[in-house]
Amino acid sequence: MGFANPNQINGGIHLRLYSRAFIVDDTQRRFVFVSVDCGMVGQLIKMKVKSLRCSPSHYKNTFDVFITRK
Numbered sequence: 001m002g003f004a005n006p007n008q009i010n011g012g013i014h015l016r017l018y019s020r021a022f023i024v025d026d027t028q029r030r031f032v033f034v035s036v037d038c039g040m041v042g043q044l045i046k047m048k049v050k051s052l053r054c055s056p057s058h059y060k061n062t063f064d065v066f067i068t069r070k
Helices: 043-054
Strands: 018-025 030-037 063-069
Parallel strands (some): 030 063
Antiparallel strands (some): 018 030
16 A cells, blocks of 8 residues: 555464455356455456466356455
8 A cells, every 4th residue: 555664574364354256157158256355456466366367277268357345
């Protein structure tokens, strides 16, 4: 959020993160809906999801991903 000290070293879980993911599939199209309980969905989360979409997996079809926060 812009107020972090770059020299600070953290370890362990700072705050618990709660999330829910739903996969909806009708054999023609698939989408994933993720609801995250956090203040913001940062760039790192978006980059990790994008890397999962590009990696080979057991999903043969393409799918859409929706990420939202509470």
